[in-house]
Amino acid sequence: MKNSISILLVMAGLSLSAQVGINTASPKAKLDVNGDVNLRNKIVVQNAQDNTLSQGNNDQILVSQGVGYAPIWKSLRIPEYEPNKFYLIFNNSFSDRTGVKFTSGEQSTITSKNTAFTKGADISNLPGFKKIAGLSQPISVFSTDSKTYFQFETVVQADLPANGTTDISIDYACGIFVDDKLVNLRQRNLKASSATSTFITHNQIGVVANLSKGQHTVSVACSRLASYRTGNDVVLAVGINADTNINNFIAQSSLKVDVYEIPQVFNPIIN
Structure with missing residues (x-):
């Protein structure tokens, strides 16, 4: 009987007052309970x-x-995972139409590539490398057991003349960086052809294992390494056109990032 009377008193209080507090003298809602609530129905x-x-x-x-x-x-x-198996946890893709350009005066001063181009090299120790702005992006890693794959694609062009009897060409390199540390690099040569303003498609795939848990920044940077029998006015362009025979839509860059992990954090999914 006492319980019934208490419930009736509470309900009466709710109908008569704007706010009712249980175990609190200053309720902050129509019903403010300061303590445990046990619901039986x-x-x-x-x-x-x-x-x-x-x-x-x-x-x-x-x-x-x-x-x-x-x-x-x-x-x-909560997703179900089998132990000791890798799952795709994070993936994203980015694009950029701004690219980077190099004049003959912006050629890299690196003399010993074998020493400079090593895994983990800091970008500050690689003079002449320019980042492609739109490809510098955050990525997330949730497990200490992970494999991160990168796929970078762009177009490289120089406003070279038609090739002569002695080859005209430019050496360049593009690197993929995580937190400004080199994880993958490809070096290539752009050679003049029978037509002017040669361009080529540059594809690059890299992988790095066991990044630390948390957020990282991935970026792509390229450099003009050497020039052979080119004029001082020849421009090398990566991810942007150097001449009008192509445009910035054709030359644009893209980067795809996939992080595979053995899950250690199980994030609930609400739908």
Whole structure:
């Protein structure tokens, strides 16, 4: 009987007062309970559109929709993973149409490539390398057991004349960096052809294992390494056109990043 009277008093208080507090003298809502709540039956949510009441389904939780909106029922799922197997946890792709250009005066001063081009080299120790701005992006790693794959594609062009009896060409290199540390590099030669303003497609795939957990920054930078029988006015362009026989849409760069992990963090998915 005492319990029934208490419940009636609470309900009466709710109807008479704007705010009722249980175990608190300063309630901050219509019903403010300072302590544990034990529900023995059900919770229902009213649909604002048709005023129907929903109890939700098994294993669903209430999710806030923000101020002024009633909460809704959502399913909570935790992905199932087999132990010691890699899964694609993070993937993204980026593009850039700005690219980078190099005049003959911007040629790299690196003399010993075998010494300079090593895994883990800091970009500050690689003079002449320019980053492709739109490809510098954050990536996330959630496990200490991971493999991160990179796929970089671009177009390289120089406003070279038609090739003569002695080859005219330019050496260049592009590197993939994580937190400004070199993880992959490709060096190539752009050779003049029978037509002017030669261009080639540059493809590059790299992988790095076991990046530390957390957020990292991936970037791509390129350099003009050497020139052979070219004029001082010849420009090398990576990810941007050097002449009008192609445009920046054709020459644009792209970078795809896939992070495979043996999961250690199981993030719940709400849908």
